[in-house]
Amino acid sequence: MDQHFLSNYLDASEHEIPLDLPTVFGRESETYLEVGFGSGEFLVQKAIDNSAKDFLGVELSVISTEKLLKSLKRELVENVRVLLTDASFCLNNVIPKDSLSGVYMNFPCPWPKKRHSNRRLNDLNFVLKIGRVLKKGGFFQLYSDSKEFISEMSSSVDLTGLFDSDTVEINPTAGVGTRYERKWLAMQMEIFRLICRRNSKAVNCEEDVVNLSHLWVKNIDKSRLDRVAGRSFSSDEMFVKFMGVYRKLDNEVFLIETLSVDRGYSQRFYISLSKREEVWLIQLDSQAKPFRTRAVKFAVRTLSRILGDESRA
Missing domain, CATH: 3.40.50.150 (Vaccinia Virus protein VP39)
Structure with a gap:
């Protein structure tokens, strides 16, 4: 634009x-x-x-x-x-x-x-x-x-x-x-x-946006990254698909292209996986600006479960 x-x-x-x-x-x-x-x-x-x-x-x-x-x-x-x-x-x-x-x-x-x-x-x-x-x-x-x-x-x-x-x-x-x-x-x-x-009757609509922080993960099995691309997961009214995995050539940083859907609302973004000394950090890539919806949070947590043991949120 x-x-x-x-x-x-x-x-x-x-x-x-x-x-x-x-x-x-x-x-x-x-x-x-x-x-x-x-x-x-x-x-x-x-x-x-x-x-x-x-x-x-x-x-x-x-x-x-x-x-x-x-x-x-x-x-x-x-x-x-x-x-x-x-x-x-x-x-x-x-x-x-x-x-x-x-x-x-x-x-x-x-x-x-x-x-x-x-x-x-x-x-x-x-x-x-x-x-x-x-x-x-x-x-x-x-x-x-x-x-x-x-x-x-x-x-x-x-x-x-x-x-x-x-x-x-x-x-x-x-x-x-x-x-x-x-x-x-x-x-x-x-x-x-x-x-x-509009009258005065109260209305309750469940919001899709949630608090989302990064995750620290121990003992990443990098061989599992090869099996991430193309996998999809669903829960309640959420859907997540990992579209592809990309690695930076100069260091141990991976970008996982992700599609999320909340009750019909879809977003595409990248999740970053980077090594910090003895642990790995999983977070939304700094260039991505998706709304922090329940499905986005579900994507981050699902990735952590696939790759290793989540230790701190």
Whole structure:
């Protein structure tokens, strides 16, 4: 990604999470989130029209993220921070509980085919995570061109018990002002709007991020390293696979390329194995910046069990 446009980019892996939003924005203000900002038109205009408020945008597409960052730079917008990460993970771990005044979703992909149903952002667990980050009285607003998607989202909202009764409008007078919306309206197709407000009911979502320290291991059997690559392990909702093993030529330092998955959220990183006098140190490589999730911790501990006797955490 072009470094010239990164002033609004927020790398959450470089911060303690959940984030401290006043520190992130340098002020105390109402904060809003757009999940899946696409081209970024809506978020840019919202921020320009509401300079006293702060906005977060979360997106998985690098192309969309770079496009938004360029727009923010061009328009000199300072009250937006952009996160390039999984929205579900972000809602559950990165954004603080009870911190947002509103959450927007504008025309998310409805993934209509049955085989893609697990990608839809309208199930009960996802709505619970939206409820987690909203303040009492904060709103959740969804625009969609899919009646089925809206209906499923409305059902999920009702099932959580975290929101006052939701309202669904057909062809609302207040739109989001994006090119996609204008194109859809020009075709005289229906648009649906769902809005609801957070009540005072408490919500509990198990966070994925845990404390993680290094491990000291005695009596490493280096011959076992040859058998590490390609092995996979699972426990509960965690999955780990060691993708490859690499050795530095000048000393006894090994890097183990690792894939971890927590409840569908995947990360790739390196675990470092280095000899320190009579013991070996196992830790995340200093260049790797994965979120310290339960699966990442599971990977480090699993590696220590394979190679030797863990002596101190």
